[in-house]
Amino acid sequence: MTQGLQKRNLASMSLTELTEYVKSLSEGAFRAKQIYGWICKGAEIGEMTNLPARLRERLMEECVSFGVHIRECVTSKIDGTEKYLYELTDGNIIEGVRMRYHYGDTLCVSTQVGCRMGCRFCASTLEGCVRDLEAGEILGQILAVNRRIHDEDEKANGIHNVVLMGSGEPLDNYDNTVKFLRLLNAPEGLNLSLRNVSLSTCGLVPRMRQFANEGLPVTLSVSLHAPDDEIRKQLMPVANAYSIDDILDACREYIAKTGRRVIFEYALVRGVNCSDDCADKLAARLRGMQCHVNVIPLNDVKERQLEGPDERMIQGFLKRLEMRHISATRRREMGDDIQGACGQLRRSRLEGEANA
Ligand code: SAH
Numbered sequence: 001m002t003q004g005l006q007k008r009n010l011a012s013m014s015l016t017e018l019t020e021y022v023k024s025l026s027e028g029a030f031r032a033k034q035i036y037g038w039i040c041k042g043a044e045i046g047e048m049t050n051l052p053a054r055l056r057e058r059l060m061e062e063c064v065s066f067g068v069h070i071r072e073c074v075t076s077k078i079d080g081t082e083k084y085l086y087e088l089t090d091g092n093i094i095e096g097v098r099m100r101y102h103y104g105d106t107l108c109v110s111t112q113v114g115c116r117m118g119c120r121f122c123a124s125t126l127e128g129c130v131r132d133l134e135a136g137e138i139l140g141q142i143l144a145v146n147r148r149i150h151d152e153d154e155k156a157n158g159i160h161n162v163v164l165m166g167s168g169e170p171l172d173n174y175d176n177t178v179k180f181l182r183l184l185n186a187p188e189g190l191n192l193s194l195r196n197v198s199l200s201t202c203g204l205v206p207r208m209r210q211f212a213n214e215g216l217p218v219t220l221s222v223s224l225h226a227p228d229d230e231i232r233k234q235l236m237p238v239a240n241a242y243s244i245d246d247i248l249d250a251c252r253e254y255i256a257k258t259g260r261r262v263i264f265e266y267a268l269v270r271g272v273n274c275s276d277d278c279a280d281k282l283a284a285r286l287r288g289m290q291c292h293v294n295v296i297p298l299n300d301v302k303e304r305q306l307e308g309p310d311e312r313m314i315q316g317f318l319k320r321l322e323m324r325h326i327s328a329t330r331r332r333e334m335g336d337d338i339q340g341a342c343g344q345l346r347r348s349r350l351e352g353e354a355n356a
Contacts, residue, residue, distance in 0.1 A: 011066035012136030042147025066140030081335030104160025112168025124167035171207035227281035283324035
């Protein structure tokens with residue numbers, strides 16, 4: 001499934017790399033700035049009208065602009081959340097969600113086609129990982145959505161916050177993810193502050209430690225989902241490789257190095273991790289840490305026979321954490337009517353295609 005990727009992705013290049021490339025085509029360095037400007041606007045190569053035709057043709061032979069095309073968009077009638085299905089140049093499909101908040105729009109982006117982590121409650125991982133996304137394809141999701149926003153209203157603000165919480169494990173596609181973050185933050189590019197970015201990981205400890213040393217002020221979210229290793233192993237195979245103690249140590253290092261608090265994601269799964277005892281154990285482990293717990297009612301995944309909690313369980317769990325002075329909130333459920341949760345829309349479309 002990789003034939004479409006033989007072309008280079010222009011959006012994967014920094015301005016310096018693009019300049020080198022343009023020079024290798026015997027073109028002036030100023031052309032790189034022009035191309036870079038177009039990419040940031042989400043333009044395709046054919047639309048780069050101030051380039052000479054010969055350069056456009058050469059670029060089209062060798063490259064794609066960012067390689068992400070919005071194939072479908074579903075809008076929630078409840079809260080205006082938009083869910084996208086994007087098509088990549090090799091025909092693979094990924095998905096994303098744009099959430100509308102009063103302070104600006106947040107885009108949830110994917111880092112891999114599928115995922116190899118195998119979490120039992122997650123729809124993205126059901127067929128394993130098809131491939132890593134290139135840096136330009138991760139950035140390309142934002143470029144495509146910004147373009148769509150600006151096509152509708154020239155003056156509208158583009159995406160303001162980015163969460164790496166779509167399909168894939170960002171730290172399992174480490175180099176491309178870090179490159180993407182640097183491109184996103186480049187002053188000559190989108191210039192988005194990394195303080196507006198959250199990266200969510202299932203807890204790949206060595207990579208978390210490496211990431212702490214990159215000097216990127218990103219908010220780290222860790223999918224904990226359990227108060228002890230036994231329960232975690234029931235939900236997440238990665239718990240066999242890294243213990244919660246190791247994860248929490250890596251988090252402490254992240255907090256010390258970046259000065260930023262860590263967010264723990266905790267999906268409540270009925271009959272598995274919702275009890276008072278679970279809340280107490282979790283609170284004891286997190287005591288004294290500069291952190292926040294995001295409690296997420298599990299979205300049922302029909303393939304996996306796991307169910308979410310009822311309202312009483314959610315409130316009980318939150319109260320119990322609060323009583324023990326752990327800062328915790330329930331993650332707002334956005335786009336409930338459009339299969340807002342990870343991997344679910346892509347899955348339903350893949351199933352549709354398989355049954356057609
Ligand atoms: N691989 C990364 C990021 C992708 S998933 C990670 O594991 O953190 C983003 C978040 O959604 C994770 O916290 C994940 O555990 C959670 N998630 C996945 N499936 C879910 C479901 N069915 N219901 C609720 N949360 C889910």
